[in-house]
Amino acid sequence: xxxxxxxxxxxxxxxxxxxxxxxxxxxxxxxxxxxxxxxxxxxxxxxxxxxxxxxxxxxxxxxxxxxxxxxxxxxxxxxxxxxxxxxxxxxxxxxxxxxxxxxxxxxxxxxx
Amino acid sequence: xxxxxxxxxxxxxxxxxxxxxxxxxxxxxxxxxxxxxxxxxxxxxxxxxxxxxxxxxxxxxxxxxxxxxxxxxxxxxxxxxxxxxxxxxxxxxxxxxxxxxxxxxxxxxxxxxxx
Numbered sequence: 023x024x025x026x027x028x029x030x031x032x033x034x035x036x037x038x039x040x041x042x043x044x045x046x047x048x049x050x051x052x053x054x055x056x057x058x059x060x061x062x063x064x065x066x067x068x069x070x071x072x073x074x075x076x077x078x079x080x081x082x083x084x085x086x087x088x089x090x091x092x093x094x095x096x097x098x099x100x101x102x103x104x105x106x107x108x109x110x111x112x113x114x115x116x117x118x119x120x121x122x123x124x125x126x127x128x129x130x131x132x133x134x
Numbered sequence: 135x136x137x138x139x140x141x142x143x144x145x146x147x148x149x150x151x152x153x154x155x156x157x158x159x160x161x162x163x164x165x166x167x168x169x170x171x172x173x174x175x176x177x178x179x180x181x182x183x184x185x186x187x188x189x190x191x192x193x194x195x196x197x198x199x200x201x202x203x204x205x206x207x208x209x210x211x212x213x214x215x216x217x218x219x220x221x222x223x224x225x226x227x228x229x230x231x232x233x234x235x236x237x238x239x240x241x242x243x244x245x246x247x248x249x
Contacts, residue, residue, distance in 0.1 A: 052236065053233070053236060055237065065225060073234070110177065121182060124176050
């Protein structure tokens, strides 16, 4: 697998349900960041978790990081139709001079 | 809330022409980046810039590309002689610092179409 690979590739849920998205990576990292992208639009920064952190919350978002498994998860609780977007994890590999490596993304559809 | 801005939002050009994409990073940020996203593909790193120098560049960032910070606010990406395969969304990003403080904020992008 490549650095910053998300799964599933697509997720469809009902409004009000929780959405869990996973990201795996291969090298050691300084941090991992999650972004949201609405169709054809820019990347919105959601949350950054540092390599020495295990869990972080921001509103309805919860991110975990397991450096031993080289994986992260993004949980969106009580999803809304407006959460429909593509979600990307991006890793900042150690020694890579702050060059973010993005995954292919997860397409989340939240049905009203 | 401060944000990264980019102009133009869409640029159409003929193959072989030069284009300049413009970005205004967040004002207290010191590190600047360009990324691109070809339609349906991953976001790819192009170049990072700090203290008026390129910090790192990818294999994509060949001699046809250059970056400049011409004044205290703008950060530009120039493509000297565009090719069809340069058609993509180009994103500028900026951050306060690096490593654990490398929270990169992205602009809305410039969609470049090369005909």
